[in-house]
Amino acid sequence: MSDDALPGGERRQLAPPVDESGALGWMRKNQFSSWGNGITTVVLIVAVVWILSGFLDWAVFTANFTASVGSECRGGGACWALIREKYRYIFFGSFPYEQHWRPLFAVIAMLTMLVTSADRRMWNWRLLVIWGLGSFVTFLLMFGQIHIPLSLFLTIALVLGGIGMNLRKAIAEPAEMNAYRALAAIGLVGLVLRITGILPAWSLAIAPFSYVETSLWGGIPVTIILATYGLAFAFPYGVLLALGRRSNLPLIKGLCVGFIELIRGVPLISLLIMASVMLPLFLPSGTTIDKFLRAQVAVILFAGAYIAEVIRGGLQSLPKGQFEAADAMGLNYPQKTLLIILPQAIRVVIPPLINTFIGFFKDTSLVLIIGIFDFLNTANQALVDPNWAGFPGEVYLFAAFVYFIFCFSMSRYSKYLEVELNKGTRR
Amino acid sequence: MRNISMAAAIGLTAAVVANAATAGTVLDTVKARGALVCGVGTGTAGFMLADSQGKWVGLDVDVCRAVAAALFGDAEKVKFVPLSSQQRFTALQSGEVDMLSNNTTETLTRDTALGLDFTAVTYYDGQGFLVNKKLGVKSAKELNGATVCVAPGTTTELNLADYFRANKMTFKPVVIEKVDEVRAAFFSGRCDVYTNDSSSLYATRTANVPPPAKPEDFIVLPEIISKEPLAPAVRHGDNQFADIVRWSQYAMVEAEEYGITSKNVDEMTKSDNPTIKRILGVTPGMGKALGVDEKWVYNIIKQVGNYGESFDRNVGMGSPLKIERGLNNLWTKGGLQYAPPIR
Numbered sequence: 001m002s003d004d005a006l007p008g009g010e011r012r013q014l015a016p017p018v019d020e021s022g023a024l025g026w027m028r029k030n031q032f033s034s035w036g037n038g039i040t041t042v043v044l045i046v047a048v049v050w051i052l053s054g055f056l057d058w059a060v061f062t063a064n065f066t067a068s069v070g071s072e073c074r075g076g077g078a079c080w081a082l083i084r085e086k087y088r089y090i091f092f093g094s095f096p097y098e099q100h101w102r103p104l105f106a107v108i109a110m111l112t113m114l115v116t117s118a119d120r121r122m123w124n125w126r127l128l129v130i131w132g133l134g135s136f137v138t139f140l141l142m143f144g145q146i147h148i149p150l151s152l153f154l155t156i157a158l159v160l161g162g163i164g165m166n167l168r169k170a171i172a173e174p175a176e177m178n179a180y181r182a183l184a185a186i187g188l189v190g191l192v193l194r195i196t197g198i199l200p201a202w203s204l205a206i207a208p209f210s211y212v213e214t215s216l217w218g219g220i221p222v223t224i225i226l227a228t229y230g231l232a233f234a235f236p237y238g239v240l241l242a243l244g245r246r247s248n249l250p251l252i253k254g255l256c257v258g259f260i261e262l263i264r265g266v267p268l269i270s271l272l273i274m275a276s277v278m279l280p281l282f283l284p285s286g287t288t289i290d291k292f293l294r295a296q297v298a299v300i301l302f303a304g305a306y307i308a309e310v311i312r313g314g315l316q317s318l319p320k321g322q323f324e325a326a327d328a329m330g331l332n333y334p335q336k337t338l339l340i341i342l343p344q345a346i347r348v349v350i351p352p353l354i355n356t357f358i359g360f361f362k363d364t365s366l367v368l369i370i371g372i373f374d375f376l377n378t379a380n381q382a383l384v385d386p387n388w389a390g391f392p393g394e395v396y397l398f399a400a401f402v403y404f405i406f407c408f409s410m411s412r413y414s415k416y417l418e419v420e421l422n423k424g425t426r427r
Numbered sequence: 428m429r430n431i432s433m434a435a436a437i438g439l440t441a442a443v444v445a446n447a448a449t450a451g452t453v454l455d456t457v458k459a460r461g462a463l464v465c466g467v468g469t470g471t472a473g474f475m476l477a478d479s480q481g482k483w484v485g486l487d488v489d490v491c492r493a494v495a496a497a498l499f500g501d502a503e504k505v506k507f508v509p510l511s512s513q514q515r516f517t518a519l520q521s522g523e524v525d526m527l528s529n530n531t532t533e534t535l536t537r538d539t540a541l542g543l544d545f546t547a548v549t550y551y552d553g554q555g556f557l558v559n560k561k562l563g564v565k566s567a568k569e570l571n572g573a574t575v576c577v578a579p580g581t582t583t584e585l586n587l588a589d590y591f592r593a594n595k596m597t598f599k600p601v602v603i604e605k606v607d608e609v610r611a612a613f614f615s616g617r618c619d620v621y622t623n624d625s626s627s628l629y630a631t632r633t634a635n636v637p638p639p640a641k642p643e644d645f646i647v648l649p650e651i652i653s654k655e656p657l658a659p660a661v662r663h664g665d666n667q668f669a670d671i672v673r674w675s676q677y678a679m680v681e682a683e684e685y686g687i688t689s690k691n692v693d694e695m696t697k698s699d700n701p702t703i704k705r706i707l708g709v710t711p712g713m714g715k716a717l718g719v720d721e722k723w724v725y726n727i728i729k730q731v732g733n734y735g736e737s738f739d740r741n742v743g744m745g746s747p748l749k750i751e752r753g754l755n756n757l758w759t760k761g762g763l764q765y766a767p768p769i770r
Contacts, residue, residue, distance in 0.1 A: 075638040075639055085479050093481055094477050094482070094483070215509070273513060281517060291508075372509075389633055390633070390636075
């Protein structure tokens with residue numbers, strides 16, 4: 001039936017469709033679709049403008065950027081002059097002032113290391129090179145001098161040889177296996193000789209800069225080192241704990257469960273206080289372990305227990321068939337675990353892992369109770385200066401901003417990784 | 428990830444500083460190291476704090492620098508280790524630091540049970556009262572019936588009650604847990620008086636007065652109602668080192684008494700006054716007796732200054748804190764700072 005069949009008078013003119021394109025159209029559709037929506041929109045806009053104008057007035061228009069002492073700032077808006085005066089201290093702490101380029105480049109080295117190892121294409125032997133190089137540069141810049149003792153080389157040889165022997169068993173050529181055996185043997189014999197005192201104490205000294213001890217470290221390098229290395233060590237440790245917890249051997253299982261429950265049962269603060277107050281009392285007098293290292297170890301132990309539970313979640317999500325298939329292939333336990341089980345288990349738990357990482361990045365600020373000047377503590381310290389006292393808002397806002405940048409990038413990375421790793425399982 | 432752990436192990440192992448247990452005195456250890464390791468607090472305005480360049484400054488810090496000047500002739504040969512109040516005694520006992528100079532109150536139990544030796548008092552602190560000038564009060568004796576802001580569960584609260592009872596006055600306590608909230612309550616006018624250690628009251632007055640009010644609108648009353656002598660501490664067992672710390676402090680006070688300052692110390696070496704000659708090592712003997720260089724006091728005064736200079740620069744009228752000398756004035760001017768003679 002055609003339109004001509006209808007009498008002309010019957011045709012109703014329809015209103016043109018509401019224009020939903022363009023900014024105006026979008027607003028009409030989303031903001032003002034009904035009276036209720038319209039009122040809500042207006043009220044919220046007014047509230048936001050009111051709060052924002054107050055904040056901007058404080059933070060920008062009446063703010064003082066140039067005062068030379070705190071008293072000139074009083075009565076006005078935000079005292080950003082305080083940040084201008086103190087930013088180098090807040091970032092680098094008591095590190096010798098004229099050498100601040102060293103922690104700066106150390107931070108850059110660590111961030112480069114973290115960013116490059118975030119790329120999935122680097123997840124192979126390159127990761128070893130990146131971390132080896134990055135850590136070396138970081139600690140060389142921070143300490144200024146590094147002495148690598150002979151026993152460390154021997155330990156590395158032993159560990160590398162041992163791992164190779166286990167992991168490449170039945171896969172590797174005889175020549176390769178012999179190389180691993182030789183490496184392990186050199187390490188073992190060397191260590192025994194070193195301990196019995198036959199080999200002399202020798203160390204490789206690399207000393208291009210003046211030595212700066214850890215009590216002078218402060219600010220953002222401390223936060224990043226504590227978080228990065230705390231988690232880098234806690235991760236393999238947590239994996240071992242998780243595997244141990246699923247072990248069939250009652251002793252190993254008991255130890256792992258006991259450790260995890262003990263650590264999870266106490267707050268990080270108490271662990272830090274144990275490390276800084278109790279531990280020195282047990283050591284023979286005159287022997288001290290670097291305070292920074294003690295805090296680092298406490299963070300590693302604590303993070304390890306949490307990561308272990310996250311990894312265990314991943315292990316439990318794997319179907320039993322995977323284990324059985326690996327056994328059927330004749331793989332031994334290390335091969336089965338490292339080649340079949342862990343790659344799948346860790347992929348599942350990436351989001352909760354990064355969540356743990358973000359949590360620990362912020363938790364490292366608890367070291368302030370044992371007198372280590374991490375980023376938050378140097379910011380606190382800036383408040384103590386009587387010349388600049390009385391502007392906590394500005395300092396904490398600044399610190400929050402810096403923390404946010406780090407945590408937000410980690411959370412975006414987690415998002416990217418989630419998508420990236422699940423490409424295979426997505427429809 | 429195993430790779431990561433190994434690579435990082437290289438860095439971390441380098442961080443292990445195992446000070447081999449050296450049989451010997453603290454003094455020998457310090458001399459062999461070539462630097463004094465001084466435990467300070469984690470930041471108290473005027474007493475110890477890291478400035479914008481990250482250098483430690485403050486009244487307590489100056490004591491460490493003076494000891495280094497006496498020992499090595501160089502006030503810069505100090506390593507400052509920031510310690511929280513929980514760690515400080517352990518750090519001293521375990522030998523992590525050679526001495527503590529971090530606003531520690533000298534008490535009997537600390538002196539005995541903790542195995543510490545306190546040297547001379549750096550600062551006589553004590554509980555005081557902060558009031559608004561508008562109140563028109565000149566003395567704590569006029570505070571009858573006042574509302575007092577105080578933190579709970581501390582000796583501060585008990586001292587307050589004792590003081591008012593002893594003077595037959597009444598007061599209404601406003602007890603608030605958090606120090607920031609106590610201050611806020613005081614500045615908002617909820618109480619007439621805020622009581623705490625007087626050094627802390629001065630810091631509060633400098634930093635926390637909300638605009639448009641000015642720090643000068645508030646005064647700390649002259650009465651001090653408790654004893655908080657703040658003194659550096661050393662371990663039991665090395666009396667010579669304790670002596671050097673103690674006499675370095677006395678030297679600063681003695682120098683103020685005899686008018687020796689960092690500005691005029693060079694002229695003073697030409698003085699005819701036998702006491703000054705002895706102090707500055709022009710007439711030798713004192714340094715030898717103490718086991719340090721004869722010019723030890725000269726080095727202290729030249730590089731750190733006398734007690735008055737240090738006080739003025741860090742907490743007194745030359746600093747934003749503007750603390751009155753009060754009890755910390757020389758004994759000749761009505762205070763308690765009294766150094767035994769250097770002879």
